[in-house]
Amino acid sequence: MKNRIKNINFILGASIICFMALFILAGKILPLRDPNAIDATLKFAKPSLAHPFGCDNFGREILSRVMQGSLSTFLIALGTVFIGTIFGVIIGAATGYFGGVIDEILMRVNDAIFAFPSILLALLFISLLGPGTYQVVIALGIAFVPSFARIVRGEFLKNRNMDYVKCARLMGASHLRIMVIHILPNTLRVLLNAILIGFNNAVLAEASMSFLGIGVQPPDPSLGRMLSEAQAYLFKAPNYALFPGLALILLVLGFGLMSDSFEK
């Protein structure tokens, strides 16, 4: 019974993500208006058949902006999690497997990075690298490495003294082979969960950074930036804030449900 509920969570989450993927894809395929095209006559146009989500303060099409914004949010989250996972796994595996001095040094650096809130840390990197999409990916990616490293380290630590690792060593397997072929597959369940949660956090972190104006640069759309612009017109044009917010909720909800289903 409990298993069934978990499965429903996964199916629901996966469907939401599939829906969002199709939505993003539709933005690339359908002949919609350019998300950055300004038309003064359409300023604050109400949602209608011609403009399903309405238009914003510059008369830009909100539908195509939400589509474009979801795409950039999605890609930034993907890049962030990718960087976090790759470096997290390498650092976590090395520290967890070998222990000793490497472990001490890397984990203390990790602690130092971990001590800062990731947004603050990302702000620090942005101020060094300058604002922009790629900079956001790098900044958030670095901020995400410690949490992945910590999770992977714990798993490697747990597994390295297991008999099957001893057996692998006895077969004459090298350290690299043991780490990649024998231990890594055993960490996948935990890692997958961490990736999905990380994805969620990355979506939210990107949105908050764009909301603060240091993420995706105007005029390019991003969900966070649209929300921050829509603040001023919350009562005049509630649809301006509603649709990007909805897209953000669906992205986070979809990944959240999926990661839920992996928990024990």
Add this chain to the structure above:
Amino acid sequence: MKEDIILEVQDLNIEFHDHIIPETVVYDFDLELKEGEIVGLVGESGSGKSMSALAIAGLLSRKDMKKRGHIYYDGKDLLTISRNELRSIQGNDISMIFQEPLTSLNPVKRIYDQVEEPLRIHTDLDKEQRYEKVLKILKEVDLRDPEHVMKQYPHELSGGMRQRIMIATAMIMEPKILIADEPTTALDVTIQAQIVKLLKKLNEQRNTAIIFISHDLSLVSTLCRRVLVMKDGYIVESGPVKAIFEDPKEEYTKKLIAAIPKIDIDLGNGLQDE
């Protein structure tokens, strides 16, 4: 006579250095292993028998533990040769099976991949040749329906089957020496007997020398010709099984022999009539 000795351990001392005060767990361990011989290593828990075995298998950490003495295999001292050289011997010439067959198998890998692993590490055989070899060894350890078992995961098998898989993995490279560290302790008695029989069969067919570690003297007496008795890190007695059983010199050995459970239940008259 000297020629057929394949493993020679001289004055092996093992000292733990992971605490402030070093602790010695094995003192002056000597062993000469002849080709195709089965030697029993008995003693209570903590007597150092597993430690000596792990040292021979080259599994003890080089950092935390200080080892003195020599372990000669094929003219090389396993304690001082380089890691790469040691790796080429491990799994190839010296194999080991452990007590707990569940944790010895990687839970997320199929049986086939695990049995095949030594071939991937030590040989250049192609896929089909590897498959043939895996199938052959699985048949040799008396597994029923090896084609099916290959595709299963460890949790789907019984304890006895898992131990057979472990033996298959250890034997696939046809090693000269097999170290069996209490291979039957986690199994029930009928399976124990099967595993012991299997080890004996492999020993006879392939002339693999076996170091059989156990605290079960009755098992050792059925399998081995020679036995070493260990206590608190020292070898207290060694010699042919028969001599030690019939005329134990040490008090400790006598106690161990006395500890073998004997079945002498009075069945009562009702059953003896028939």
